[in-house]
Amino acid sequence: MSMKTPRAFTRVAAGFAASIVVAGCSSSAGAPGQAAGASSGAGGSAGASKPLVVYTGATGDIQPIFNPYLPGSLGGGGMIFESLFFYNIVRNEAPRPRLGESFSWNDDGTELSITLRSGVNWSDGRPFTAKDVVFTLNMIAKYKALNNTGYRGKATATDDTHVVIKFDEPSFLDGPQILGRIWIVPEHKWKDFPDPTKEQLREAVGTGPYLVDDLKPQAFTLKANPGYRDGEPAVKKIRFPSLSGNQSGATALKAGQIDWQTGPVPDIANVEQSYPGYKLIITPLNQMVMDTCANADLGCKGPQTDPAVRQAMYYAVNRTQLNALAFENTSAEISPSMALVQRDQAVMSGRLQNKVAPMQPDPAKAQQILESAGYAKGADGIYAKDGKPVKLTLKTVAGWTDYITAADTLSQQLAKSGIKVTAQQLSYNEWAGARQRGDFQLMLDSLFQGPAADPFYVYSYFYSTDSTDKVGGAAGNNVSRFSDPEVDKALAELKKIDISDTAPRQPYFDTIQTRIEQAMPYIPLLTQGTINIYNAGKFTGWPAKEDLYAFPAAWQAPDASEIYLRLKPTGK
Amino acid sequence: MRYYLRKFGFYLAALWAAVTLNFFIPRMMPGDPVSILMAKLQQRGGSVNPEARRAYELLLGTDTGEPLARQYLSYLGNMLHGDFGISVSAYPVPVSEVIATSLPWTVVLVGIATVLSVLVGTGLGMLVGWRRGTWLDALVPATTVLAAVPYFWLALVLVAVLGSALGWFPLIGGYDVDFTPGWNLDFLGSAVHHGVLPALTIVISSVGGWLLGMRNMMVSTLSEDYVLTATAKGLPNRRVMIWYAARNAALPSIAGFAISLGFVVAGSIVTEQVFSYPGIGSKLLEAVQNNDYALMQGIFLVTTVAVLGANLVVDLLYSVIDPRTRAGANA
Numbered sequence: 001m002s003m004k005t006p007r008a009f010t011r012v013a014a015g016f017a018a019s020i021v022v023a024g025c026s027s028s029a030g031a032p033g034q035a036a037g038a039s040s041g042a043g044g045s046a047g048a049s050k051p052l053v054v055y056t057g058a059t060g061d062i063q064p065i066f067n068p069y070l071p072g073s074l075g076g077g078g079m080i081f082e083s084l085f086f087y088n089i090v091r092n093e094a095p096r097p098r099l100g101e102s103f104s105w106n107d108d109g110t111e112l113s114i115t116l117r118s119g120v121n122w123s124d125g126r127p128f129t130a131k132d133v134v135f136t137l138n139m140i141a142k143y144k145a146l147n148n149t150g151y152r153g154k155a156t157a158t159d160d161t162h163v164v165i166k167f168d169e170p171s172f173l174d175g176p177q178i179l180g181r182i183w184i185v186p187e188h189k190w191k192d193f194p195d196p197t198k199e200q201l202r203e204a205v206g207t208g209p210y211l212v213d214d215l216k217p218q219a220f221t222l223k224a225n226p227g228y229r230d231g232e233p234a235v236k237k238i239r240f241p242s243l244s245g246n247q248s249g250a251t252a253l254k255a256g257q258i259d260w261q262t263g264p265v266p267d268i269a270n271v272e273q274s275y276p277g278y279k280l281i282i283t284p285l286n287q288m289v290m291d292t293c294a295n296a297d298l299g300c301k302g303p304q305t306d307p308a309v310r311q312a313m314y315y316a317v318n319r320t321q322l323n324a325l326a327f328e329n330t331s332a333e334i335s336p337s338m339a340l341v342q343r344d345q346a347v348m349s350g351r352l353q354n355k356v357a358p359m360q361p362d363p364a365k366a367q368q369i370l371e372s373a374g375y376a377k378g379a380d381g382i383y384a385k386d387g388k389p390v391k392l393t394l395k396t397v398a399g400w401t402d403y404i405t406a407a408d409t410l411s412q413q414l415a416k417s418g419i420k421v422t423a424q425q426l427s428y429n430e431w432a433g434a435r436q437r438g439d440f441q442l443m444l445d446s447l448f449q450g451p452a453a454d455p456f457y458v459y460s461y462f463y464s465t466d467s468t469d470k471v472g473g474a475a476g477n478n479v480s481r482f483s484d485p486e487v488d489k490a491l492a493e494l495k496k497i498d499i500s501d502t503a504p505r506q507p508y509f510d511t512i513q514t515r516i517e518q519a520m521p522y523i524p525l526l527t528q529g530t531i532n533i534y535n536a537g538k539f540t541g542w543p544a545k546e547d548l549y550a551f552p553a554a555w556q557a558p559d560a561s562e563i564y565l566r567l568k569p570t571g572k
Numbered sequence: 573m574r575y576y577l578r579k580f581g582f583y584l585a586a587l588w589a590a591v592t593l594n595f596f597i598p599r600m601m602p603g604d605p606v607s608i609l610m611a612k613l614q615q616r617g618g619s620v621n622p623e624a625r626r627a628y629e630l631l632l633g634t635d636t637g638e639p640l641a642r643q644y645l646s647y648l649g650n651m652l653h654g655d656f657g658i659s660v661s662a663y664p665v666p667v668s669e670v671i672a673t674s675l676p677w678t679v680v681l682v683g684i685a686t687v688l689s690v691l692v693g694t695g696l697g698m699l700v701g702w703r704r705g706t707w708l709d710a711l712v713p714a715t716t717v718l719a720a721v722p723y724f725w726l727a728l729v730l731v732a733v734l735g736s737a738l739g740w741f742p743l744i745g746g747y748d749v750d751f752t753p754g755w756n757l758d759f760l761g762s763a764v765h766h767g768v769l770p771a772l773t774i775v776i777s778s779v780g781g782w783l784l785g786m787r788n789m790m791v792s793t794l795s796e797d798y799v800l801t802a803t804a805k806g807l808p809n810r811r812v813m814i815w816y817a818a819r820n821a822a823l824p825s826i827a828g829f830a831i832s833l834g835f836v837v838a839g840s841i842v843t844e845q846v847f848s849y850p851g852i853g854s855k856l857l858e859a860v861q862n863n864d865y866a867l868m869q870g871i872f873l874v875t876t877v878a879v880l881g882a883n884l885v886v887d888l889l890y891s892v893i894d895p896r897t898r899a900g901a902n903a
Contacts, residue, residue: 251743460622
């Protein structure tokens, strides 16, 4: 239950709990003296405004880990430690400066020159210089276990505000990772650590807008950095409690103890009525798909290795119904090009058959695809070819109720088009293992985005031969085992072109998009909405649909820090 | 003396078997910590690029390439030194530190709740057995129903009524985060306040079993000749009930109590989940979900040692309160 992502699993339980809570609630006020919301001023700081309470999905005891390169790091990038620039992944716009001021590439993408801000200080008062940047880059190059951005350059400081990074090969597309996801640490503190991979960093000195205030096993609190270069942030304290999952998240939200939570709550359509003062924002980002083990050459077995079967399933799905039954209409349209429908409009190829996957089923088209590929309906109403019926198993995780509902809905929808899909529930660990080994026919899953608003990353993560392996081996992100030399070639060419140079990139995007629309190793279903509930009564400045200045999700770094920097308490 | 040596020998063998199983069982679980971490980060919408995967594999890598036999030997050695390794889910915090922060919460909460439940259940069972055939008999089905109600549901109802509607108790957590944990009144008061509701659910749901067991033993003890003799001698009813009947009837309950004391350390996973209580049960669940072998082994070991230890103590105590159990050794 405390699985960090039990979105779904706890949805039923949460609904249940909340309905009892509502039924037994005589007044709308929460219980007095409760954990997170109570600000009795025990610290003695009279007149201090209430902290912003954010639930990031943290469970269990909080351990004091502030090393930003470790997976369990608290606060996340952008809060205590900062990157050089901020890349917005939900809107196609220029990167915004953080510690950097500007950057430029040489023509062949092997040299990146960065100008840093001057006059920035570490929170202990020492000045921040280019030496700190070079120290950080050298450290992650030396300790491979910290290098979670794949940095392969050689950095030198030309003076206190200029850094040059040289690469052996064109590295335009590594730019967003290096500039946006590497957290700069102070040389004068870190140079003495014998092994930074084992450093918890209980005391953190950073350049960021927030400092560590207080840490307890049940919650940690960050306070505004009074010396922050752009002025002390308006939100003075941010508290991150740890709960036992979304169910207690819903309980705490109901009691007004949480100001911001990412994740579903019961009865999403009526959130603003059930939680007075709260507002909802749903941002479509992750693309929900059926993974297929698509490549017979790498050892996949079953009817789904035939592209015609995958295409037929694509047309047979009723996406409107799926969205309503399984996702409370929180999901959005998806493109078979796997570019994001709104964000990537400009790079979507004109040669696609469908720019957007049909929301209504097209059984005639599915039938025509299967029949022209040599399939014929058997006596049981199921298509078959060479005596082999189109019967498939769809694996989902036991407990994720929205995915389970989706799997049942899909199997009913596909049965109408003569494709038999049986849903099978596995434990989370089994499911993750089966996905990596290729031990599946179909799986409900989702594809995620890269460090910048560019579809290149989705293609490179999920469609490149580099990130797959034969069935039985441990694949990277490309679990479908899809492999197409033309896609690989286009990806290699894209790496040689600057992201801002749109015209020369388009032919390669055209190739990739049309190839994957035909092959369809991941059958597109819907773009999943990330649901946020936030207290608009207590704080203003939240991202809105019209102004998505950062991806709203409490656990997303460094986007969350951009949001904290813009929030203003209303004093209520 | 041979009796005690035999006991100790048996417990040592049991400990070795438990420690060995403890080593092998987690390794048979599907999945590995890095894949699970990756899948989890991804599920939460984070980008998990191939580079991050490689870095985390190096960081958390459990596949040392060592043969299993050698891993097992070094594991035994580490266990002897009390070195449980580093927790993968809270890297780089040592397992012993993770356990140390959560164990006291569970021991105090579940411990007090268990003791209360045994005392109340056994006491009531004694009364009900003594006055069998009166209206008190209704207590048996009443408490059994409470024990039979799914614990999860019972806890939620109590939360809804006492926590949410009446507002007497906080809904979640182990203490008010405004206070600093330590020996100060604010914090202790808040910890007690937060503990009442979870403890109450444990007592309510388990008291029925103790009551039923004690009442049945009482009834059969009351038909013994020595009770009849005591009554015939004209001893006061109270004395007969407590010192003749209850003292003998309580023997099975004491054995049961010992076993449940051991389980106190394992925590009450569901309780801790419902109330977001910071105890060892929620840690164990987390460890299993993250394939955190080191943490799982640490918690299992602590639990095993506690169960075996509690059993040993009661075994030894038993030979004091019930001399019949060591008759064989003395003969």
